[in-house]
Amino acid sequence: MFGTKPVKYKDTVYALDQGMVRAFLILGEERGLLFDAGVERADLMKYIREITDLPVELCLSHSDPDHIANIGDFEKLYVHEDEADRLRAFGKADGKELFLIKEGFEFDLGGRKLKVIHCPGHTPGSIALLDEEEKLLFSGDTVSYGPVYMFGEGRDDRAYEETLLRLQEMLERGEFSEIYPCHNRCPADVKAVKELISCIRDIMSGRIEGSPTEMRDGSGNAVLEYRRGDCGIYHI
Numbered sequence: 001m002f003g004t005k006p007v008k009y010k011d012t013v014y015a016l017d018q019g020m021v022r023a024f025l026i027l028g029e030e031r032g033l034l035f036d037a038g039v040e041r042a043d044l045m046k047y048i049r050e051i052t053d054l055p056v057e058l059c060l061s062h063s064d065p066d067h068i069a070n071i072g073d074f075e076k077l078y079v080h081e082d083e084a085d086r087l088r089a090f091g092k093a094d095g096k097e098l099f100l101i102k103e104g105f106e107f108d109l110g111g112r113k114l115k116v117i118h119c120p121g122h123t124p125g126s127i128a129l130l131d132e133e134e135k136l137l138f139s140g141d142t143v144s145y146g147p148v149y150m151f152g153e154g155r156d157d158r159a160y161e162e163t164l165l166r167l168q169e170m171l172e173r174g175e176f177s178e179i180y181p182c183h184n185r186c187p188a189d190v191k192a193v194k195e196l197i198s199c200i201r202d203i204m205s206g207r208i209e210g211s212p213t214e215m216r217d218g219s220g221n222a223v224l225e226y227r228r229g230d231c232g233i234y235h236i
């Protein structure tokens with residue numbers, strides 16, 4: 001049991017922290033958006049109501065089990081179109097109204113807009129949310145100190161590298177200056193993007209040695225931990 005702890009980052013940015021993972025509550029003037037739904041059962045609405053009276057909708061960064069534990073408490077939810085089948089396969093979306101979103105979709109929370117950035121790699125329909133005005137990136141699992149899980153079903157190293165390169169370009173154009181990840185330290189330093197690029201590239205080209213972990217993938221292969229700077233990736 002992790003418990004649920006509300007954490008305030010800014011007047012309009014909160015996390016519901018469950019120890020190993022956090023969901024974000026991002027507030028506009030008229031609405032709020034909950035980005036992910038936790039790893040363990042909890043009455044997230046109760047925590048949300050302690051923070052705001054605004055109507056709040058749910059959007060998923062992706063469909064891995066550590067992000068979807070409480071989607072049953074929400075009537076409808078937003079998920080990337082490339083992630084919907086995966087979510088349904090987990091059996092968690094039964095009876096849910098899924099609003100399928102894609103690159104460029106904008107949430108208008110009233111005085112605050114969040115733009116969907118498609119980030120395939122960690123999973124096919126992973127997304128980040130970009131607040132262009134405040135220059136914040138809610139990065140899901142795509143950028144974090146991780147270690148980022150890059151083994152098992154749905155992972156794609158090449159797509160992940162391309163996603164990270166795109167985020168690095170956005171960073172260099174000044175489109176965001178702060179990163180709010182779902183795992184590990186938050187905010188993450190923006191240099192995490194470069195570190196993850198070099199980590200996944202070095203894994204793909206065999207230029208990096210991994211350290212053993214206790215984990216195995218679904219086929220019984222040993223999972224190794226690879227590190228570059230402060231960032232890490234779990235990979236077979």
Ligand SMILES: [Zn+2]
Nearest residue numbers: 064066067141
């Ligand atoms: Zn995760």
